[in-house]
Structure formats: structure tokens, C-alpha cells
Amino acid sequence: MIFRQLFDSVSGTYSYLLASRAGGEALILDPVIEKVDRYCQLLRELDLKLVKAVDTHLHADHITGLGELRDRTHCVTIMGEQSKADVVAMRVADGDRVMIEGLGLDVMYTPGHTDDSYSYLMGDRVFTGDTLLIRGTGRTDFQNGSARAQYDSIFNRLLKLPEETMVFPAHDYKGDTVSTIGEEKRYNPRLQVRSVDEYIELMGNLNLPNPKLMDVVVPANMHVGLHQDDLAKQGLSLSAREGIESLGRPDILLVDLRENSERAKHGVLPGALHAPYPTIGESLKSGGMLREVAAATGRRIVFFCAFGERSAMAVAAAKDAGLANTAHIAGGMDAWKKAGGPVLTG
Structure with missing residues (x-):
């Protein structure tokens, strides 16, 4: 060690x-x-x-x-x-x-x-x-x-x-x-x-x-958070309400960046793909899972996490990797639950 x-x-x-x-x-x-x-x-x-x-x-x-x-x-x-x-x-x-x-x-x-x-x-x-x-x-x-x-x-x-x-x-x-x-x-x-x-x-x-x-x-x-407002101004952010309304849309792919322990404790979103944040770099590379899914389906990838921090970083990482058609859910699962969004548990 x-x-x-x-x-x-x-x-x-x-x-x-x-x-x-x-x-x-x-x-x-x-x-x-x-x-x-x-x-x-x-x-x-x-x-x-x-x-x-x-x-x-x-x-x-x-x-x-x-x-x-x-x-x-x-x-x-x-x-x-x-x-x-x-x-x-x-x-x-x-x-x-x-x-x-x-x-x-x-x-x-x-x-x-x-x-x-x-x-x-x-x-x-x-x-x-x-x-x-x-x-x-x-x-x-x-x-x-x-x-x-x-x-x-x-x-x-x-x-x-x-x-x-x-x-x-x-x-x-x-x-x-x-x-x-x-x-x-x-x-x-x-x-x-x-x-x-x-x-x-x-x-x-x-x-x-x-x-x-x-x-x-x-x-x-008390103020160490990323400036998620900047993503909203760039059109790269969905509010929790907008995220809820996008459920089931064929052009949207929700991607959950949280760890297994968080998902087990706080629940998951219907139809979301799991791609843990630590693997985001590999997933966005040529041949990586997210890049291949985006290329094959043409769907917009919408990242989410617990509070919006990891998903904001994932949007930036995707942009750096040349994958422009992404966004994130501002405030993450915390905001989603507060907005009354459906969550699958157990």
C-alpha cells in the first residue's frame, strides 16, 4: 500500500x-x-x-x-x-x-x-x-x-x-x-x-x-460546486423536470454515472444505462461503449449522477472526446427526486 x-x-x-x-x-x-x-x-x-x-x-x-x-x-x-x-x-x-x-x-x-x-x-x-x-x-x-x-x-x-x-x-x-x-x-x-x-x-x-x-x-x-449554470447557458443541461419529461423518448439515452453502492441505496431511473464515472474516459474513446452506442443509435446522451457534479464533468469529457451531442441533468438524482421523478428501487 x-x-x-x-x-x-x-x-x-x-x-x-x-x-x-x-x-x-x-x-x-x-x-x-x-x-x-x-x-x-x-x-x-x-x-x-x-x-x-x-x-x-x-x-x-x-x-x-x-x-x-x-x-x-x-x-x-x-x-x-x-x-x-x-x-x-x-x-x-x-x-x-x-x-x-x-x-x-x-x-x-x-x-x-x-x-x-x-x-x-x-x-x-x-x-x-x-x-x-x-x-x-x-x-x-x-x-x-x-x-x-x-x-x-x-x-x-x-x-x-x-x-x-x-x-x-x-x-x-x-x-x-x-x-x-x-x-x-x-x-x-x-x-x-x-x-x-x-x-x-x-x-x-x-x-x-x-x-x-x-x-x-x-x-x-461551502461553495466548492462546479458552475452548472454555465452548461445550462450552453444548452447542455436539462432541468430535472425536463429530464422527467424526456423519459421514453427514442432520441434520448439516460446514462447513470453513479457507483453500484449509490444505485443500490438511492434507486435507479427507468431505462437508464449504467456507465460508472471512473470509466468515462474509456467509454468515450473510439470503440468505447458510449461512443459506439451514440454512433449506432444517434441518440443524445444525457448523463446524470447524484448531484450533477460528475455529470457536468462527463459533458466536458465528451466534448473533449469529440462527442458533442450530450447533456446532463442539473442537480442529478437529488433534483430528480425533489421534482417527483420516478425511481426504481429494490
Whole structure:
């Protein structure tokens, strides 16, 4: 396995690059925008293809690198379903699994620092975001934080993991790089409490100043979505209502870009062809499935995904590949369901 822990000294942020092999797919956790050049250089050096970028929560001390990495690498951006970010390509919930070639991360909802805080468990290590830090815990006094929820996340979820599980947080300000669940149980001063009420009192008396750039960073991190309006102006976008009205038309081919796990969880659209987004490049090449279908039938390909991010990138990829007769459904399955469109489940 390829594992790299990367550090931003300005914000004290750790980012993590994961892959199962050289030449394979990669995932990055909690990227910082100022470090995107470094990430891209490392991806080239290790011969990796970034396919997913994950934020453990909406950060208040640095601007996320999700949007910039998406624009540069066409990766899928991921956050928890509670996130206030305007659009990310995939939203996950407790119990889900984030997959790349050769690796899987189990999704754990661990609110408290914020109401959209998640941890990600991968075998012998857990990426705890700002929920559990090394010899500390994330503050709980803004962004719908809750000391009570954090106590539950730590004591009833994270500390139930095997004691040898390595802890990799999203931040450290003292130079520590890794801990274990066992170490934190024994030596983390904030965890030496006898009750949830004692923990709430402890967290309520920290009196910490707000992060210096919070008023700039949080709004910026809430707006990482692609500008889907641009596609609409170019006539390359259907509203959910227009998509619903196109069902059954012989000149339209709906193409579902979501992963199997999303389709199983959220349902599928009647008559849609499944072409997962990671394979879009191959599908659009000469001899590729989508190119051949478009050539053989003359139908307009209309991409859709969960929220419109992947489908917007697919339209751009199709244009680059010389396939002009495409569009996407703005807002994806989320907008489709809100508009009352039919969905097949089970």
C-alpha cells in the first residue's frame, strides 16, 4: 500500500494520500488548497490517478482543496450527507464504504466538532478528522458543534475500536503524527472524565478564540460546486423536470454515472444505462461503449449522477472526446427526486 501523510504548517492540517499500488487509483483526505501543486506533483511521481478526494468535515481554518483537485484531476469529491457545502459529487452516511481500486474506507458518522464530522476506518488505522486529536479533541463551540455528541462519537464509537488501531487526525499543533486508540484512552487528558456531563463542562470552559480566517474560510468551503449554470447557458443541461419529461423518448439515452453502492441505496431511473464515472474516459474513446452506442443509435446522451457534479464533468469529457451531442441533468438524482421523478428501487 502507498500511504503518505502530508502537512500544511500554516493551518496545522494533515492530509493523507492512499493507494493500493503504484500506477493505480488514489484517494486523498482533507486536502488544503495551497498544497494542491504538491499533491499533483506527488501523484505524478508515484504514477497515481486521483479518483476521490474526501473532506472529513467543513473546515474552518483552511480552504479545502476539493474544488481545485476536482478541476485539475476530474476526481470525485466526497463529504458527509449533513455537509452544508453547496455541491459535492458524492455524499456518504454512517455505514457506507468509500472504495477505490484495492482499498476501502468504512464511513463512521462522528459528530461533535461539527454536525457534519466523519471518521474513516481502513483496516489498522482510523482517520478521525477533528473529532479525536492526538492528546486532544476538536472544539465543539461553533458550526453546530456539540460536546454531548462528541462524547458519544469518541467514547461509544472510536474508543470501541481495537486499542492497536492507529489514529491519524486532520490536525496537530505539537508535531505529533500518529497515535493509537489505546494511547488516547490512557493519556489523552480530555478523555479522563467520569461522565458525559463532566466532558461537557470541560469543553464548555475552553474559551478558545475563533480560527483567524473562519469568516472567510467557512463561506469559501461551502461553495466548492462546479458552475452548472454555465452548461445550462450552453444548452447542455436539462432541468430535472425536463429530464422527467424526456423519459421514453427514442432520441434520448439516460446514462447513470453513479457507483453500484449509490444505485443500490438511492434507486435507479427507468431505462437508464449504467456507465460508472471512473470509466468515462474509456467509454468515450473510439470503440468505447458510449461512443459506439451514440454512433449506432444517434441518440443524445444525457448523463446524470447524484448531484450533477460528475455529470457536468462527463459533458466536458465528451466534448473533449469529440462527442458533442450530450447533456446532463442539473442537480442529478437529488433534483430528480425533489421534482417527483420516478425511481426504481429494490
